[in-house]
Each structure stands twice: as C-alpha cells, then as structure tokens.
Amino acid sequence: MTGAGSERTAPLVEVFRSYQGEGIHVGRRQIFVRFFGCHRNCVYCDTPESVTARNPQGAPASCRVENQPGSNQFQEIPNPVRMERLLSVIDELQIVETAPCEIALTGGEPLLHVPFLETLLPEFRCRGWRSYLETTGDLPGRIQPLISNLDVVAADLKLPSATGERERWEKHAAFFRECREGNVSFFVKVVVSSRTSNEEIRHAAAVIADVSPTVPLVLQPLTAAPGAGSSPAPAQLIAWLDQASRVLTDVRIIPQCHAATGNR
Ligand code: SF4
Structure with a gap:
C-alpha cells in the first residue's frame, strides 16, 4: 500500500470510461480518473476504497x-501512477469521435493532489x-491554481443529516465564491435523505444564493446505504424543490444514474 504523490505522480484507485451518473451533465461520456484519499468519511460513501479513514x-x-x-x-498499473502513464492510459481509452474527450477527476477528493493536477x-x-472536477466543495484555496484549466466543477454541499459528519457551511461558501470569481x-x-431537515435545505440554498442565485442546485436523493437512512419521500423532495426555488433560479431533482452500467 502507498499513499504518496507529487507533481509527476498520484495515487489512483481506478481509471475507466463510462458516462456521468450525477448532476446536470448526467449521461455525458467521460473517462473517470479516481484518486485515492478523502478527508471526509460520509456514511453513504460508495467508494470506500478511496477514503483515507477507511484505508x-x-x-x-x-x-x-x-x-x-x-x-x-x-489491468493493474503500479501506484503512484506517473502522469505520462496516465496520459497514455486515457489516450487508449478514448475513442475516435467528433466530441472532445472529457475526463472526470473524481475520488476520493482530487483536490488533495493539487501539485499533480x-x-x-x-x-x-x-x-x-x-476536464470535469468532482469535489467535496469544502476545500477553499485549493482550486485557485487549477481553475483556469478546468471546464466544469461539480461541487458537493455536504449536509450533516446525510453524511453523518459535522457541518462545514463556511468552507462551502468560500469554495463556491472562489468558483464564481474564477x-x-x-x-x-x-x-438529501429521509433525515434531512427543512432548515438544512433553507441554509444550503441561502449559502448558494449568497454567491449567486443562478448557480444550479441539484437535490440528489440518497441511494440506500447501510446506516445512512433512506431516500426522502416524493412529496418531501418536491417541497424542498419549491423551498430552494424561492432563492435560486435553477433547482433540480436528479437521482443517481450509475445503475445501468454498475459504475459509480
Ligand atoms: S466525500 Fe465522497 S469519497 Fe469522500 S467519503 Fe464522502 S462520498 Fe466518499
């Protein structure tokens, strides 16, 4: 086992080609690069092999x-993976097409590997x-050196009711501001889960609206996971959609869509 990385190498868990299964770009063809290491430990995590606390x-x-x-x-390639090797792996995975290759940087938390990125x-x-960055959205300061070379940032806002962890409202707010300014x-x-409260939705929407009311917000019903609660009832989801839409112009309910291929 190894956890080291540098400007030229990074510890990776897997690389594969599939389609985006979450958020407003769902269905897009992407090559996924999954980094090892995450500072969070969400109770619903579906990639536990990437989480530092669990490994x-x-x-x-x-x-x-x-x-x-x-x-x-x-096939297996040794960790930490050299950048040149990763580039050649991506090159082999992409197919000849008119649309440009899109790479989802995911984890774990890719922003734990800023020098490599x-x-x-x-x-x-x-x-x-x-490049499409998937991030916990609570590490302000780390995205600034990368932002001019990123095409899309898919940022989480983690609710204590769903993650089982403490809230980090201010970190999320600072991170979203950096994305906006960049x-x-x-x-x-x-x-969101059956344990989520109206107050959490109100607070989350207010944090985002304070950055800009036009930032899209996706409410993603929890996919059932042991110990993580269950998916909210449909009426509850719609009530939260209405609630958040009072301060945001683009709020959507989009469940996870990975199931068709088995990829996460
Ligand atoms: S942030 Fe993502 S990778 Fe990290 S523990 Fe939570 S769900 Fe898992």
Missing part, C-alpha cells in the same frame, strides 16, 4: 484500468481534452 495503510499498490467500457475486466491539467488542455462553470449537488 489507514494508504492507497492500494496498484490502480486498476478497465480494458473495455463496462467489461469489468481490468497543476501539472496534469495543462497537458489535457494541450490535447484538447475537457469564472468556471459549476453547479452544486446536495445529497
């Missing part, structure tokens, strides 16, 4: 790379590839 020994000795999309057959993202730009396309996703 105290560090990243796995190798990163798995899916040979064919949806095949569930993998500072080196990697300009390489994506050189190749005409698009002029990157971004939206906010909030996982």
Whole structure:
C-alpha cells in the first residue's frame, strides 16, 4: 500500500470510461480518473476504497484500468501512477469521435493532489481534452491554481443529516465564491435523505444564493446505504424543490444514474 504523490505522480484507485451518473451533465461520456484519499468519511460513501479513514495503510499498490467500457475486466498499473502513464492510459481509452474527450477527476477528493493536477491539467488542455472536477466543495484555496484549466466543477454541499459528519457551511461558501470569481462553470449537488431537515435545505440554498442565485442546485436523493437512512419521500423532495426555488433560479431533482452500467 502507498499513499504518496507529487507533481509527476498520484495515487489512483481506478481509471475507466463510462458516462456521468450525477448532476446536470448526467449521461455525458467521460473517462473517470479516481484518486485515492478523502478527508471526509460520509456514511453513504460508495467508494470506500478511496477514503483515507477507511484505508489507514494508504492507497492500494496498484490502480486498476478497465480494458473495455463496462467489461469489468481490468489491468493493474503500479501506484503512484506517473502522469505520462496516465496520459497514455486515457489516450487508449478514448475513442475516435467528433466530441472532445472529457475526463472526470473524481475520488476520493482530487483536490488533495493539487501539485499533480497543476501539472496534469495543462497537458489535457494541450490535447484538447475537457476536464470535469468532482469535489467535496469544502476545500477553499485549493482550486485557485487549477481553475483556469478546468471546464466544469461539480461541487458537493455536504449536509450533516446525510453524511453523518459535522457541518462545514463556511468552507462551502468560500469554495463556491472562489468558483464564481474564477469564472468556471459549476453547479452544486446536495445529497438529501429521509433525515434531512427543512432548515438544512433553507441554509444550503441561502449559502448558494449568497454567491449567486443562478448557480444550479441539484437535490440528489440518497441511494440506500447501510446506516445512512433512506431516500426522502416524493412529496418531501418536491417541497424542498419549491423551498430552494424561492432563492435560486435553477433547482433540480436528479437521482443517481450509475445503475445501468454498475459504475459509480
Ligand atoms: S466525500 Fe465522497 S469519497 Fe469522500 S467519503 Fe464522502 S462520498 Fe466518499
């Protein structure tokens, strides 16, 4: 097991090609690069192999790379993965197409690897590839050196009722402000459960509206997970949609759509 990374290497869990399963860009073809390491430990986490608290020994000795999309057959490459190796893996996974290759940087938390991303993202730009960052949205200060080379930021706003962790409203607010000031396309996703309160939705919507009322907000019903509560009732979801729409212009309910391929 290894957890080290640098400007030229990063600990990765897996690389595969599939489609985006969450948020306002759901259904887009993407190549996923899943980083090891996360400072959070959400009770509903569906990628526990990426979470630092659940893997105290560090990243796995190798990163798995899916040979064919949806095949569930993998080759292993040693960790930490060198940037040049990752670029060639992505090159092999993309197919000839008119649309540019889009790479989802996910985890874990990719922003724990800023020096590596500072080196990697300009390489994506050189190749005409698009970058889509999935982040917990609570690490202000880390996105600034990357923002000019990012195409989309999908930022979470974590509610204590869903994650089982303490609130970080101010960190989220600062992060969203940095996205806004950096002029990157971004939206906010909030996982909601049967335990979520009206006050949490009111507070979340207010935090986002304070940055800009036009930032899209996605309410994502919790996918059932042991110990994490259940998905909210439909009437409750619609009530929250209405509530958030009082201060935001683009609020949507979008469930997770990974199930069709089994990818997360
Ligand atoms: S932020 Fe994401 S990767 Fe980290 S523990 Fe929560 S769900 Fe898992």
